[in-house]
Amino acid sequence: MRKYTRFVVESTRPHYILWGSVPCPPIPVGQKFNGLCRRSLGAQTADAKGSTSMGARSGRQYLDSLRDDRQIWIDGARVADVTKDRRFAAAARTMADLYDMQHDPALQERLTYASPTSGDRVGLSFIQPKSVDDLVRRRDMVKTWMDATCGMFGRSPDFMNIMVTGFACAAQAFGGADKKYSQNISNYYLYCRENDVAMTHTLVNPQVDRSKSVEKQDKDLAAKIVKETDAGIVIRGARMVSTLCAYSHDLLVMPSTYLANSEEARPYAFGFAVAVNAPGFRFICRPSVIHSEAASPMDYPLAARLDETDAMVIFDDVLVPWERVFIHRDPEMCNGLYNRTGAMPQIMHQFTTKNLAKAEFMMGLAFAIARATKIDAHLHVQGMLAELIQFTEFARACLRASEADAKPNAWGFMTPAAMPLWTVRMMFPKMFIRMCEIIQTLGAGGLVAVPSYAELSGPMRADVETYFQAANADARQRIKLFRLAFDAAVSSFSGRQQLYERYYSGDPVRLAGTLYEIYDKAPYIDHITDMLDHLEARHVQQ
Numbered sequence: 001m002r003k004y005t006r007f008v009v010e011s012t013r014p015h016y017i018l019w020g021s022v023p024c025p026p027i028p029v030g031q032k033f034n035g036l037c038r039r040s041l042g043a044q045t046a047d048a049k050g051s052t053s054m055g056a057r058s059g060r061q062y063l064d065s066l067r068d069d070r071q072i073w074i075d076g077a078r079v080a081d082v083t084k085d086r087r088f089a090a091a092a093r094t095m096a097d098l099y100d101m102q103h104d105p106a107l108q109e110r111l112t113y114a115s116p117t118s119g120d121r122v123g124l125s126f127i128q129p130k131s132v133d134d135l136v137r138r139r140d141m142v143k144t145w146m147d148a149t150c151g152m153f154g155r156s157p158d159f160m161n162i163m164v165t166g167f168a169c170a171a172q173a174f175g176g177a178d179k180k181y182s183q184n185i186s187n188y189y190l191y192c193r194e195n196d197v198a199m200t201h202t203l204v205n206p207q208v209d210r211s212k213s214v215e216k217q218d219k220d221l222a223a224k225i226v227k228e229t230d231a232g233i234v235i236r237g238a239r240m241v242s243t244l245c246a247y248s249h250d251l252l253v254m255p256s257t258y259l260a261n262s263e264e265a266r267p268y269a270f271g272f273a274v275a276v277n278a279p280g281f282r283f284i285c286r287p288s289v290i291h292s293e294a295a296s297p298m299d300y301p302l303a304a305r306l307d308e309t310d311a312m313v314i315f316d317d318v319l320v321p322w323e324r325v326f327i328h329r330d331p332e333m334c335n336g337l338y339n340r341t342g343a344m345p346q347i348m349h350q351f352t353t354k355n356l357a358k359a360e361f362m363m364g365l366a367f368a369i370a371r372a373t374k375i376d377a378h379l380h381v382q383g384m385l386a387e388l389i390q391f392t393e394f395a396r397a398c399l400r401a402s403e404a405d406a407k408p409n410a411w412g413f414m415t416p417a418a419m420p421l422w423t424v425r426m427m428f429p430k431m432f433i434r435m436c437e438i439i440q441t442l443g444a445g446g447l448v449a450v451p452s453y454a455e456l457s458g459p460m461r462a463d464v465e466t467y468f469q470a471a472n473a474d475a476r477q478r479i480k481l482f483r484l485a486f487d488a489a490v491s492s493f494s495g496r497q498q499l500y501e502r503y504y505s506g507d508p509v510r511l512a513g514t515l516y517e518i519y520d521k522a523p524y525i526d527h528i529t530d531m532l533d534h535l536e537a538r539h540v541q542q
């Protein structure tokens with residue numbers, strides 16, 4: 001029997017980084033910062049391009065690395081500097097806070113590990129798990145970042161770190177006869193791990209005509225290979241949705257939709273990574289959900305720090321160097337990628353942890369609202385709060401089951417059991433929408449009757465302090481709590497979160513089809529058949 005040393009999915013004491021966190025102090029070049037030495041800015045820029053390694057990034061190093069001439073477009077204009085722009089600066093700061101947590105002495109052991117190659121501390125989401133204990137450690141790392149962002153910053157770098165690590169744990173599945181592609185994915189993983197590269201990704205072709213496969217479209221807008229050169233492949237067209245593009249160093253482009261195994265489909269059959277500031281790249285973003293006109297960031301405490309940004313990516317003859325190509329004109333490899341590599345359970349392990357953090361956050365919020373106005377005295381309110389407990393404990397139990405039933409993949413890397421994670425993947429979108437509905441139901445008119453946080457220090461202060469109290473909260477507590485609840489369950493930020501939960505891991509309709517396809521149905525059908533045969537045999541004997 002296997003022994004698990006650290007098995008409990010604990011509620012960690014969160015390290016919140018919502019609006020109001022301390023700005024990152026500049027670290028002098030060469031000075032030790034929590035045991036890590038910051039390299040010169042020049043060397044750091046080179047790091048982001050792949051020449052030397054740096055280990056786990058600090059927030060300052062991260063912010064500096066974003067000033068790289070990337071083409072981020074929003075509201076009809078190009079963004080000069082995402083770290084300063086009013087629509088992007090706050091989320092850039094959030095990313096920097098996450099990176100800074102890696103250097104907090106109290107969290108360093110929890111968030112980083114010693115690189116097996118350089119010995120530097122590197123992000124724990126890059127660990128290639130060899131045991132259940134490694135999975136538990138990695139989950140604890142993800143949970144710490146997710147608790148800091150209430151589970152509402154779903155594409156924090158751990159998501160893509162775990163995806164790339166998952167591919168690298170099955171590197172030999174890449175390339176078929178041409179092993180350079182398996183070497184490329186291994187090298188890319190090492191580069192990302194040693195340089196703490198933040199990645200965005202695009203798996204989906206633009207919505208043009210979903211009634212036809214990509215190679216049969218009248219308007220040929222999807223990204224495709226237009227030529228090969230000695231230096232690499234050249235890509236033209238578009239892909240969606242690039243969440244986190246404004247805050248990433250690299251874009252990973254991988255397949256997801258089914259491709260015909262035909263000559264015409266081959267230009268669309270690729271997998272590669274490329275720097276977001278590569279010549280010819282343009283990211284056209286949706287408008288921000290930040291309320292820049294709000295009197296106080298406390299009015300929209302989530303939107304104020306956690307707008308990840310989503311964008312369409314335009315490739316205007318972008319050159320991808322051969323060493324960053326992982327799949328080349330290979331529909332068969334594209335279609336079988338996730339089955340062949342087994343990377344999906346690793347990714348699902350990350351986002352189930354995100355779901356647990358999000359469920360705990362929404363549950364805590366609902367408890368606090370119910371306590372504030374004493375509606376938790378009513379039985380049907382307790383019923384709704386019990387639903388939130390069930391959602392939370394369901395996610396926790398599935399996460400634990402995936403670790404308990406983990407098995408090594410063909411190359412010896414520990415892989416969480418897929419089915420408990422698939423179950424959360426399919427059910428969580430509905431759960432999250434119900435969580436929002438419960439918070440709306442509990443908060444009711446109070447969600448729109450509380451004023452801006454700014455009223456607490458305005459001319460109406462006396463009225464506000466008197467009339468916005470609740471049985472168990474003074475006006476300040478009540479206003480803060482209900483503004484947070486509004487942002488979590490009612491605002492445009494919440495609408496985007498609900499859409500995210502519906503779709504970020506794929507179309508639920510086609511995912512349900514896949515789940516049905518891959519589920520091992522035979523034992524259950526056999527059980528029914530055996531039972532009927534048995535009954536029939538008894539009936540005949542009588």
Ligand SMILES: Cc1cc2nc3c(=O)[nH]c(=O)nc-3n(C[C@H](O)[C@H](O)[C@H](O)COP(=O)(O)OP(=O)(O)OC[C@H]3O[C@@H](n4cnc5c(N)ncnc54)[C@H](O)[C@@H]3O)c2cc1C
Pocket residue numbers: 155200201202203204205207210240241242243244310496499500503504505506507508509510
């Ligand atoms: C907030 C948000 C963030 C995202 N971030 C990322 C990201 O960072 N990276 C990334 O790669 N992707 C991201 N996605 C995109 C996500 O992968 C897709 O939304 C998802 O795969 C569904 O594809 P689609 O949006 O093109 O919908 P469509 O495929 O256009 O589907 C729209 C509707 O039509 C139906 N439909 C369309 N075609 C078919 C078909 N062939 N068979 C059956 N039904 C069909 C669907 O069921 C659905 O109801 C994000 C999405 C959202 C909403």
